[in-house]
Every structure is written in C-alpha cells, then in structure tokens.
Amino acid sequence: MAELLTSAQMRAIEAAAIESGAVTGLELMERAGRGVVEAILAEWPELVAGSFRAVVLCGPGNNGGDGFVVARLLRERGWEVTCYAWDDLARQGPDARAMRARWEAAGGETVPFREFHVARDWFDVAVDALYGIGMRDGHGVDASLEEFLSCTERMVAVDVPSGLIADDGRSVEPKLVAALTVTFHAPKLGHFLGVGPGCCGKLVVKEIGLSGGGGVPLVDPPSTDRLKRTFWTNKYSNGAVLVLGGPAGRGGAARLAARGALRIGAGVVTVGCPSAALVENAARLDAVMLRVVEDGGALEAVLEDGRIGVVCLGPGLGTGAREVGLVAAALGGRGEPLQRRGEPRPTGVVLDADALTILSREAGLFGALHGACVLTPHGGEFARLFPDIAERLLAPAVTGPAYSKVDATREAAVRAGCVVLFKGADTVIAAPDGRCAVNSAQYERAAPWLATAGSGDVLAGFIAGLMARGFSPFDAACTGAWLHVDCAREFGPGLIAEDLPEMLPAVFRRLGV
Numbered sequence: 001m002a003e004l005l006t007s008a009q010m011r012a013i014e015a016a017a018i019e020s021g022a023v024t025g026l027e028l029m030e031r032a033g034r035g036v037v038e039a040i041l042a043e044w045p046e047l048v049a050g051s052f053r054a055v056v057l058c059g060p061g062n063n064g065g066d067g068f069v070v071a072r073l074l075r076e077r078g079w080e081v082t083c084y085a086w087d088d089l090a091r092q093g094p095d096a097r098a099m100r101a102r103w104e105a106a107g108g109e110t111v112p113f114r115e116f117h118v119a120r121d122w123f124d125v126a127v128d129a130l131y132g133i134g135m136r137d138g139h140g141v142d143a144s145l146e147e148f149l150s151c152t153e154r155m156v157a158v159d160v161p162s163g164l165i166a167d168d169g170r171s172v173e174p175k176l177v178a179a180l181t182v183t184f185h186a187p188k189l190g191h192f193l194g195v196g197p198g199c200c201g202k203l204v205v206k207e208i209g210l211s212g213g214g215g216v217p218l219v220d221p222p223s224t225d226r227l228k229r230t231f232w233t234n235k236y237s238n239g240a241v242l243v244l245g246g247p248a249g250r251g252g253a254a255r256l257a258a259r260g261a262l263r264i265g266a267g268v269v270t271v272g273c274p275s276a277a278l279v280e281n282a283a284r285l286d287a288v289m290l291r292v293v294e295d296g297g298a299l300e301a302v303l304e305d306g307r308i309g310v311v312c313l314g315p316g317l318g319t320g321a322r323e324v325g326l327v328a329a330a331l332g333g334r335g336e337p338l339q340r341r342g343e344p345r346p347t348g349v350v351l352d353a354d355a356l357t358i359l360s361r362e363a364g365l366f367g368a369l370h371g372a373c374v375l376t377p378h379g380g381e382f383a384r385l386f387p388d389i390a391e392r393l394l395a396p397a398v399t400g401p402a403y404s405k406v407d408a409t410r411e412a413a414v415r416a417g418c419v420v421l422f423k424g425a426d427t428v429i430a431a432p433d434g435r436c437a438v439n440s441a442q443y444e445r446a447a448p449w450l451a452t453a454g455s456g457d458v459l460a461g462f463i464a465g466l467m468a469r470g471f472s473p474f475d476a477a478c479t480g481a482w483l484h485v486d487c488a489r490e491f492g493p494g495l496i497a498e499d500l501p502e503m504l505p506a507v508f509r510r511l512g513v
Contacts, residue, residue, distance in 0.1 A: 003215035004189045004438060007133035007166045008401060013185065013212040025095040028208055029062065032184050033069020033099075035206030036158055037077075039182045040125060043202065044154060051078045052124035058085040058100070058110075059130035059162075065096035066158050067129025068103040074125075075108055085110050125154045128176055132159035133166040133188060157181040160190060161199045168404035169194025169426070170396075177201070185210045189438075192218070193405050193426045197442040216406050219429070219439040222479040226471070227513045229265065236307050238267030239468025243461065244293060244313040244326055245273035246354075251281050253316030253353065253457040256497050258288045260461025261312065263501035264483070266468040272302065274322075296325030300332070303347060310348040312464035314355030315457035324365070327351070327358050331368040348372045348467040352460040353381075360384040366416070371432070373418035374463055374473045376456065382422055386412045410436055419473040421463070423456060427481050431474040439481040447488035454497025459484045461501075483507060 005013075017023050041048050056071040058064035064085060071083045083103065086092065092100065104110060155178045160166045163175030169190040181200035183191065184207075190196045191203055229238065241261040245254030254271055262269040271281055272293030281290055293299050302308070311330045317323050330349050349372065351359065356377050359366045366385075369375075375385070383390035386408075393408040405428050413420040413430040422428045425446075427439040441447040462480035467473060487503035488495055 002218045003186055003213045004192055004218065005186050005213070005215040006189055006401065009214055010133060010185065010188065013210050016212065017210050023209055025062070026098055028210075029065045029095055029099055030069055031208040032066045032158070032206070033073060035184065035208060036066065036070045036127070036156065036182045037073045039180060039204045039206065040154075040156055043180050043204075044125075047124065051080065053080045053082075054125040054127060055082045055084070055123050056127040057130050058083060058096075059132070059134075060086055060092045060096065061132065061134050062093060062096060063129050063132030063134065063158055064092060065099040066132070067127060068096070068099040070127050070129065070158070071108055072099075072103045072106050075106065081108065083108055083110050084113055084116055086113055123152045125156060126152045127156045127158065128162050128178065129158040130162040153179060155179050155201075157200065159183050160188065164190055164196055164199045165402055166190040167402035169196035170402070171195050171199060175199055180204065182206055184208045186213065186215060189216065189404055189406060192438055192440050192442060193428075197425070197440075197446075203443055217437050219437050219478045219482045221511065222482060224512045226479075227265070227508065227511070233267075235267030238265060239310070239465070239470065240268040240308045241266045241270070241310045241312060241461075241464045241468045242291075242302065242308050243269065243271050243315075243464070244299070244311065244317060244330075245271050245277060245281060246316040246318045246323075247274055248277040248280055250316040250318065251277050251284075253454060255281065255284055255288070256454050256457040256501075257312050257315050257352075257461035257464070258285070259498075259501045260458040261310075261465035261468070262288060262461075263504045264462050264465035264469075264480070266310075266465035268307075269465070270308075272299065293326070295322050296329035299326055299329040303329070308347065309468040310350065310464045312350040312352070312460055314350075314352035315460060317354040319354050319357050319361075323354060324358055324362060327355055327362075327365055328368070331365060331370070331373070348374075348464070348473065350374045350376065350460050350464040350467070352376045352456060356381045356385060369416050369418045371418055372467075372473060373416075374421060374467070374477050375412075375416060375418060376421045376423060376460055376463070376477075378423045378456065382408075382412070386415065389415075406430075406436055406438070410434065419477050421477045421481065423459075425450075429474065429477045429481065435474055437478050439478065439485065441485045441488075445485055445489065447485045449491070449493060449495035450485070450488045452496055455484070455488075455500060458497055458500040 056067045058067035071081045075081045157178035161176045161178045166188040179201040243258040245251045258269045270289040272291045275292045409422045409428040409430040413432045425441045430436040463476045466476035486507045487500045490503040491499045
C-alpha cells in the first residue's frame, strides 16, 4: 500500500536512519542523485548513449545537494553540464556543501545565481533542484527561472517541482511544470493533492534504503474476496437499499444512484418517490423496485422493514419542507435495531447533493449524524457544511505546517461524527476515528471523463450498495471511490453517468470477482 508523506514525516524518517547509524546524509544524497539519473535515462532512452547538454539549478538545502550529485554523474557520462547555485556557501547545509565540493573536485564549474540569465540555447535536460520538499508559501520562483526551465521539454524536478508545496499540493506563482518528477522513499501529499499532478508530469518514486511510514494511504484495489458472492446468499442477504427520489421531472439522479447500488451487488434496490413521480420512474426502471414515499412519516413506516440496510438520499431530492422531513426520518433511526442477517444494526445513510444542502441549513439534523452515515460533498457543498474549515483550507500557510485537504477532511469527519468523502480528482476519505485515505484519479489512473453530470449520484449509489452488502462506511466509501474511477477508465472518453454502472461487470471480471 503506497503512503503519502508530509515533509515533516520524510525528514523524520531520514533523521532516524542517520541517527541509527544505518546511513549517512551524504550516502542518502548520493543515492538520491543516482536515482534521478536512472529515472532520466529510463524515461528518455535516447539519452543513454552519447553526449548531451544539461543545466542543473541547485538550491541551498539538501535538494541542492542532490542536484550537485546529478550534475557530477551526468558529467561522468560525458555530458556538458552547467550548474547554477548560490555563491554564498554559508547558505548551504554541510552535506550540500560537501556534494558541491565533490562536483567541483571532479572538474565541474558552479556558476553563481547572480550571473544567471535566460539562456537562448536549447538544453537536452534541465534539472530543478532548488527547493524540493522545503518549498513553502512566500518563497516564489523567479520568473526568469521559469522561462529558462521551460526552454526544454525534458524538465526534471528533484523531489518536488519548485513552486509546489509538498504538504498540500498548492503552488506559488510562477510555478514550474516538470515533465518528470523523481521523489524518494515515498510520494508526498503534494504530489497527489491540488495542482500537484499538473506540476509533476510523470512521477517516479526511487528507493534510497530508508524504512518507515505513517503517512496517508492511497486507496488500494478492492479485495476480490469481499466483493464475491457465495452460493448460499439470497437477495436480502446481499442487502437492501432504499434510494429516495425527488418530484416528477427530477428523478434521474435517484435512478442513477439506484442503478449504481444494484450493479455493485445490493440484492434489492428500491426507489422511494412521491406518487406524482411514480409513473415516470416506472417507465425507466425494471429491476429496481418502486415505492411511494410522500414524506418523512411515510419513510418512518417504510423503515420498519428491518431488511432495509441503507438509505441513500440527496440526488435530485429537492430542499423543501418534504425533503427536510425525509432527512430527519432517515437520521431519526439512530441506533434502532433494524435486522439484517440476524444482527441488530442502525440503518446506514448516504447523504449527497440536496441532502447536504439541507444539513448545512439545519443544525439539528447535522447533530443527528451518526457513525453509520457517509457524507459525499464536492468543494462547494463542503464549504457550506464546514465554512470555517473550508476557509482555513483556502488560506495560505504563514507559519507552521500547511493545512491540506487531508487535514480538512479529517477535521470535518470528527465534527460530523461520520465518514466524509471530499470529492475531486484528489478525493479524500476520512472517518471520525482518524482513519484517512486518498483516492487518486490522476497520473496513470487519470479519469477526466468523471467531470460529467450525474457521476456523483452513481458514486453515492455505489457506496450505499456496498454498505448494504456489509462493508463498513469507511471501507464502502474507499471501495466505491476506487471502483468509480476504474469504471470511468474502463469506458474512456465519451463517458456519461449512465455508463458507469454498466462498466462494473467488466471491472469485476478483470479483478477476478
């Protein structure tokens, strides 16, 4: 399982290894520089044989020391290398100074930054070793450096492109955009959050002999054993989901959620809607059942059927008095012993879209949230639900560590007392007990086609269906988010929300379910 580290965690891992005597700082620097060269040659095999030209920009910290190693190793391969650095050695750490000395002892020349000018010549490779994980708000990147490093298509960032903040994925303008980013031991949060993937190009992680973690995991492919059905199951033992729909003419979103819940394996899925919407829904649904649910009182009566394990509400629901009553009824069953597989459990509730708007307006209903709930806000909905957290997330970090989307989602989950899935290409899922994971739709798992109306409704249905099958709210959110991305990638360009559930059989077959 890949973990995303903060800069503080990475520094602590390095410090622990050095303190234990297992490795020295210089050895780590040498391994890092060698890893960068290996990644360059692997990415562009045409550079393996022959003499080429490179420019390396070295900052004052350990990232700059890595850059001096890269410069020396490329020069040893017969390359012509120009290395820029601060001429004030006092600004450089001891290990970086040692690597600079090795570079110069090998015949390399270090050109002071004060003599830097925009080169009109074209370089085969430009290496950004300026700041790395030490980049923070307020550093800034000189505009001439940005112009300089954009004069080659082969721009390589050591650890983190300059301008990108490693802890939260935000950037300082102007920011550098790399074709290849080489980081060490483990990826950092900023590689996967915010604008990070757009700055990093291709991300390569190189091992440099360290051990230790403690970061936020990336969501793994789901366990096939958990997704499989056994031969002794029946439809109700596979779980029942009730999706609440809106008025006539607004039922499409609920139908998408219901289809998602059914395809992901819930045994029985019912759309509950006003009587005026019954004919419309009946004309569009076959395997999904229908039931008239006019208001909160009717929902309470329906939920007396202990076989209903999960209620999904919000997509296309509306935000009027009827809908407030439905949210109240769905949350009012907190702790009531509804039977499923002979074990008492509270009804699970997945709240999306309009239900989140209602929660943001009704403090009493927000207070009724419980551990069997999942909230699935996008950025705007998150800001309405947690305005102070969203404000802090958008504010620049002046002192102390950056406040990232991971931090914000964790805080929101604790406040709500339930799982929060903060949507985006960098989806973050957090539980109130501190568990957290990032589901990335970036790099090799990029799925830009998910930015289409209704895709979030399908995701809500996926999560509800998995909860009905017995997944915990946190596991259902993680697994549903992973499958959601994989379905989009299975279909590809041209995707619309209706296609997502229909891709599940192919995804399941590929997973061996």
